[in-house]
Amino acid sequence: MKTNKLANYGPQTKAIHGGEPNRRGVNGPIVTEIIRSSTFTFSSTEEMKLWAEGKNKAYIYTRYGNPTLTVAQKKIAALEGAEGAIVTSSGMAAISSALLAALKAGDEVISTAQLYGGSYRLMRDVFPNMGIVVRQVGMDLAGIEALVTPRTKVLYVETPTNPTLRLVDIHKAVAFAKKHKLVSIIDNTFATPILQNPIALGYDMVVHSATKALAGHSDIIAGAAAGNAVWMERVRQMIIYLGGSMDPGAAYLLIRGIKTLGVRVQRQGENAMAVAKFLEKHPKVARVHYPGLRSHPDHALAKKQMRGFGGMLAFDLKGGLPAARRFCDRARLFLLAASLGGVESLVILPIYSSHYNMTEEELRRAGVSPGTVRVSLGLEDKEDLIEDLKQALA
Numbered sequence: 001m002k003t004n005k006l007a008n009y010g011p012q013t014k015a016i017h018g019g020e021p022n023r024r025g026v027n028g029p030i031v032t033e034i035i036r037s038s039t040f041t042f043s044s045t046e047e048m049k050l051w052a053e054g055k056n057k058a059y060i061y062t063r064y065g066n067p068t069l070t071v072a073q074k075k076i077a078a079l080e081g082a083e084g085a086i087v088t089s090s091g092m093a094a095i096s097s098a099l100l101a102a103l104k105a106g107d108e109v110i111s112t113a114q115l116y117g118g119s120y121r122l123m124r125d126v127f128p129n130m131g132i133v134v135r136q137v138g139m140d141l142a143g144i145e146a147l148v149t150p151r152t153k154v155l156y157v158e159t160p161t162n163p164t165l166r167l168v169d170i171h172k173a174v175a176f177a178k179k180h181k182l183v184s185i186i187d188n189t190f191a192t193p194i195l196q197n198p199i200a201l202g203y204d205m206v207v208h209s210a211t212k213a214l215a216g217h218s219d220i221i222a223g224a225a226a227g228n229a230v231w232m233e234r235v236r237q238m239i240i241y242l243g244g245s246m247d248p249g250a251a252y253l254l255i256r257g258i259k260t261l262g263v264r265v266q267r268q269g270e271n272a273m274a275v276a277k278f279l280e281k282h283p284k285v286a287r288v289h290y291p292g293l294r295s296h297p298d299h300a301l302a303k304k305q306m307r308g309f310g311g312m313l314a315f316d317l318k319g320g321l322p323a324a325r326r327f328c329d330r331a332r333l334f335l336l337a338a339s340l341g342g343v344e345s346l347v348i349l350p351i352y353s354s355h356y357n358m359t360e361e362e363l364r365r366a367g368v369s370p371g372t373v374r375v376s377l378g379l380e381d382k383e384d385l386i387e388d389l390k391q392a393l394a
């Protein structure tokens with residue numbers, strides 16, 4: 001046992017044991033404790049001087065680092081197959097800090113047109129004020145070569161996307177980024193490290209909303225970035241500047257949540273497949289967006305680059321917005337709420353949540369229609385979920 005390297009273990013073993021201190025010996029706790037302290041003592045001014053000179057890695061202040069955060073970071077790094085990880089106060093803190101670690105005024109980003117609403121708004125509303133130009137490319141990356149200029153620095157993609165579960169070809173994106181020496185950043189929230197590991201395929205950085213499947217119980221807001229040691233130090237510096245550090249209490253819940261990530265993702269995937277198949281046959285449903293279905297435009301790509309299809313799906317009702325609203329208002333087991341990846345199944349209308357306030361053109365590009373319902377599958381019994389869908393659609 002002792003000679004086995006963590007890197008050789010499977011993902012669920014890494015989720016449980018990754019980052020945890022050695023637990024052998026008498027009276028050792030099995031669970032990582034919450035170190036609540038905001039500040040940490042030094043034994044001498046000499047030690048403090050060494051810290052200031054960067055010659056020791058002591059904890060000084062929780063925004064800079066904290067032992068509970070370190071465990072969460074090592075666990076996520078192990079799962080993503082990355083040298084390191086940084087945990088943050090939210091997914092958006094991870095995304096903004098990772099992007100700003102790689103960008104300065106005058107630089108350009110190429111991003112996929114379909115993105116989580118918060119990331120899209122950051123690039124649409126904030127980056128232009130900072131002198132950062134964003135160019136969008138379709139999910140198939142068609143015409144991407146024409147978007148490159150000498151100032152292009154970052155390729156930012158999300159796959160699968162919210163809410164229509166479209167995929168980017170990860171191999172193609174990495175090859176393009178390497179050819180043009182771009183920093184490649186990918187939002188891996190929907191897939192989770194259980195279903196895909198972009199770092200192993202050559203990505204520079206992975207970002208997560210750890211609020212979702214990683215924590216898994218809808219009880220914290222949290223984020224993470226993973227990548228090599230150099231990038232993680234740059235992201236850590238951004239967190240120190242901008243203040244998006246994680247609270248140790250949240251880190252405790254994140255560590256606890258991650259331990260069951262593998263079984264949750266598997267169960268959510270089974271529930272999603274059952275629900276997708278049911279919805280696909282329902283006469284009131286116009287279209288189901290689930291990469292596990294053969295009807296999905298990226299089914300073949302999903303089979304190639306993912307180890308499962310995940311617990312998220314969306315569907316369009318023939319009756320448009322009124323039908324979608326009626327369905328959401330009638331659902332009982334499926335709770336009407338934002339967010340995803342938790343143990344409770346949720347439904348939501350993207351036009352009233354992630355895609356609020358977007359123009360018709362923006363919605364069209366995102367593949368969202370007013371009658372689109374997004375579904376996050378939880379861990380309930382699939383028969384009960386399907387009964388609820390039946391009554392809500394009746």
Ligand SMILES: *Cc1c(COP(=O)(O)O)cnc(C)c1O
Pocket residue numbers: 090091092093116118119158162187189190208209210211212221222223
């Ligand atoms: C929720 C989400 C985010 C934002 O994360 P927060 O934790 O809410 O800040 C980013 N990307 C994706 C894909 C998300 O689902």
